[in-house]
Amino acid sequence: MASYINNEIKGGNSSFKILEQNIKNIISMANYCFACNRCVNVCPLSHLDIFFPRMLVGDLIYSSFGEVLTNHNIWNCLTCGQCTIYCPMTQENDGIRIPELILELRKISRNNEIQIDRITRCETHNEIFPLISKMMANEAIIPNKLEFLDEKALKTAESGEIAYFIGCLPLMEEIFYNLGFNYNNIPITIISLLNEANIVPVVLNEKCCGHDILWGKGNIETFKKFAEYNTQLYKDAGVKTVIVGCAEGYRTWKYDYPKIVDDFDFKVFHFSEFFLKEKILEHVKFPYNSKIKVTYHDSCRMGRLGGKLYNSPRELIKQIPGVELIEMENIKDDANCCGVSTFTNCNEFTHFLRQNRINEAVNTGADYLIVTCPKCLTHFNCYINEPSLNKEHNELRNKIKVVDLASFIGKLLMLV
Amino acid sequence: MQWIMKLFNLGGLILLKIKKKVKSEFEPNILVFCCNWCSYAGADLAGVSRFQYPPNIRIIRVMCSSRVDPTFVLRAFNNGIDGVLIIGCHMGDCHYMKGFEYTQVRMVHLKNLIRYIGIEADRFQLHSISASEGKQFSELIKDFTKKIIEFGELKIPKKSGIFELEYNCTKK
Numbered sequence: 001m002a003s004y005i006n007n008e009i010k011g012g013n014s015s016f017k018i019l020e021q022n023i024k025n026i027i028s029m030a031n032y033c034f035a036c037n038r039c040v041n042v043c044p045l046s047h048l049d050i051f052f053p054r055m056l057v058g059d060l061i062y063s064s065f066g067e068v069l070t071n072h073n074i075w076n077c078l079t080c081g082q083c084t085i086y087c088p089m090t091q092e093n094d095g096i097r098i099p100e101l102i103l104e105l106r107k108i109s110r111n112n113e114i115q116i117d118r119i120t121r122c123e124t125h126n127e128i129f130p131l132i133s134k135m136m137a138n139e140a141i142i143p144n145k146l147e148f149l150d151e152k153a154l155k156t157a158e159s160g161e162i163a164y165f166i167g168c169l170p171l172m173e174e175i176f177y178n179l180g181f182n183y184n185n186i187p188i189t190i191i192s193l194l195n196e197a198n199i200v201p202v203v204l205n206e207k208c209c210g211h212d213i214l215w216g217k218g219n220i221e222t223f224k225k226f227a228e229y230n231t232q233l234y235k236d237a238g239v240k241t242v243i244v245g246c247a248e249g250y251r252t253w254k255y256d257y258p259k260i261v262d263d264f265d266f267k268v269f270h271f272s273e274f275f276l277k278e279k280i281l282e283h284v285k286f287p288y289n290s291k292i293k294v295t296y297h298d299s300c301r302m303g304r305l306g307g308k309l310y311n312s313p314r315e316l317i318k319q320i321p322g323v324e325l326i327e328m329e330n331i332k333d334d335a336n337c338c339g340v341s342t343f344t345n346c347n348e349f350t351h352f353l354r355q356n357r358i359n360e361a362v363n364t365g366a367d368y369l370i371v372t373c374p375k376c377l378t379h380f381n382c383y384i385n386e387p388s389l390n391k392e393h394n395e396l397r398n399k400i401k402v403v404d405l406a407s408f409i410g411k412l413l414m415l416v
Numbered sequence: 417m418q419w420i421m422k423l424f425n426l427g428g429l430i431l432l433k434i435k436k437k438v439k440s441e442f443e444p445n446i447l448v449f450c451c452n453w454c455s456y457a458g459a460d461l462a463g464v465s466r467f468q469y470p471p472n473i474r475i476i477r478v479m480c481s482s483r484v485d486p487t488f489v490l491r492a493f494n495n496g497i498d499g500v501l502i503i504g505c506h507m508g509d510c511h512y513m514k515g516f517e518y519t520q521v522r523m524v525h526l527k528n529l530i531r532y533i534g535i536e537a538d539r540f541q542l543h544s545i546s547a548s549e550g551k552q553f554s555e556l557i558k559d560f561t562k563k564i565i566e567f568g569e570l571k572i573p574k575k576s577g578i579f580e581l582e583y584n585c586t587k588k
């Protein structure tokens with residue numbers, strides 16, 4: 001196995017042990033495949049002719065590692081996990097799971113010369129997000145992003161049992177200032193609703209969760225730094241329960257941190273789960289009872305890759321009086337991808353995926369499309385607001401509005 | 417003869433020590449983006465009229481200040497630059513009509529972003545200098561350098577060789 005690595009990978013990786021383990025993982029995963037081609041049938045990228053999961057797995061088994069990396073652009077995969085639902089060989093902790101296979105491949109090949117070029121080509125927004133992550137990863141840099149809390153009279157604590165993880169929302173607000181909504185409404189709503197239930201959450205200046213740098217760049221060293229910093233910060237504050245407001249943070253805290261941090265003992269909840277558990281919305285009075293039709297988009301990081309958390313956001317929506325939830329054609333396991341994950345691959349192909357999903361949402365006749373992931377929120381809004389020569393496209397703005405679940409509740413309660 | 421050689425050696429040593437002493441004081445690396453039409457001409461005028469300013473800056477000329485993407489600034493910080501200055505035309509004077517207005521909107525947000533990341537926001541500034549303001553240019557650079565020296569070195573480790581380009585060119 002060692003020669004396999006040495007011959008195929010130029011550029012090398014700092015820790016050889018990780019490499020060997022990774023390759024073992026990859027090969028053992030790939031060997032499960034029996035070439036049924038189901039993944040190609042469901043993968044949205046195969047329909048657009050840019051990525052074929054079965055061929056990639058086949059190359060892994062029958063030819064060399066170098067060939068895999070030259071023949072396939074592993075940075076194209078959205079890691080949306082739609083293939084894992086139909087693959088007969090996918091199991092909870094066993095079998096072949098394409099997104100994780102891709103992640104392992106990315107971890108190895110990020111130092112490879114051809115790959116670096118490809119990564120840069122897939123990056124969106126001129127690589128601003130990886131840049132921020134890289135800067136934050138320095139030990140001496142301590143983020144300072146809680147300013148927006150001062151304007152509102154919100155109660156937060158320095159230490160306690162329950163913490164709320166804000167993530168990068170204040171940063172995203174400064175980057176996408178022109179999309180017509182405020183990302184900070186999400187933390188403001190969540191904290192003020194918690195306060196109304198007499199819970200004073202711990203809110204700290206944590207660093208980025210590291211999701212993007214792991215999945216989009218395969219950079220495990222930086223990810224480890226973030227994981228250790230954040231968990232240590234919360235341990236020092238005596239936190240036992242972590243509430244996360246976004247889908248990617250949820251996935252990272254719940255499934256990726258325990259793998260990489262020793263003695264990880266936090267209970268992780270998505271805010272919708274926590275609100276249902278504590279019955280927070282049941283005690284809140286909504287000021288007016290207007291009829292609103294909404295539809296809900298399942299994000300991959302909370303669904304297929306995040307423990308299939310499909311029901312709690314839906315139940316939370318149903319608790320709002322006067323709101324009617326109309327389901328789209330493809331929901332839950334079959335929900336289509338918004339087309340961009342980890343701020344990579346925003347191109348003319350994935351544009352089709354967004355078009356598809358928005359059309360599905362418009363066809364339900366709903367006024368609002370509710371999402372729980374800040375990336376879906378950004379990309380759908382970007383699609384709706386982009387200038388176009390097409391008349392129908394320009395009318396989309398009046399037909400449907402894309403909002404986040406938390407800020408939707410906040411607007412109805414007039415908290416934001 | 418030997419004692420003369422020794423004296424020379426000694427002299428060399430003393431010189432080296434002096435050099436070291438000078439080097440140990442903090443010399444910030446500052447990056448300046450100047451737009452072609454006003455502020456670069458202003459910098460030119462400062463040079464032509466021999467207004468003195470600290471040698472810590474390197475100027476990158478861009479056609480308009482709105483050419484500067486926020487990531488350029490972040491990338492500079494990530495490579496270990498201690499301060500970044502963007503200089504454009506005065507409001508309404510921009511060669512491309514609205515360029516400077518766009519820059520202003522963008523940079524207000526960038527300043528917040530830099531503060532959120534955990535870097536002193538004043539390490540990055542936006543100013544306007546017109547083609548006739550050579551004096552103001554040298555003053556601005558003096559003030560900014562003083563401020564950066566007060567802040568001290570940026571906590572991000574320096575990449576070697578960013579400011580040694582000139583040296584390498586002469587070495588062939």
Ligand code: SF4
Nearest residue numbers: 043077078080081083
């Ligand atoms: S994770 Fe998504 S994009 Fe990647 S192969 Fe599977 S279905 Fe295709």
Ligand code: SF4
Nearest residue numbers: 033035036037039087
């Ligand atoms: S669906 Fe699974 S078993 Fe079938 S070809 Fe794809 S990876 Fe292989």
Ligand code: FES
Nearest residue numbers: 451480504505515
């Ligand atoms: S040309 Fe000077 S700012 Fe636009």
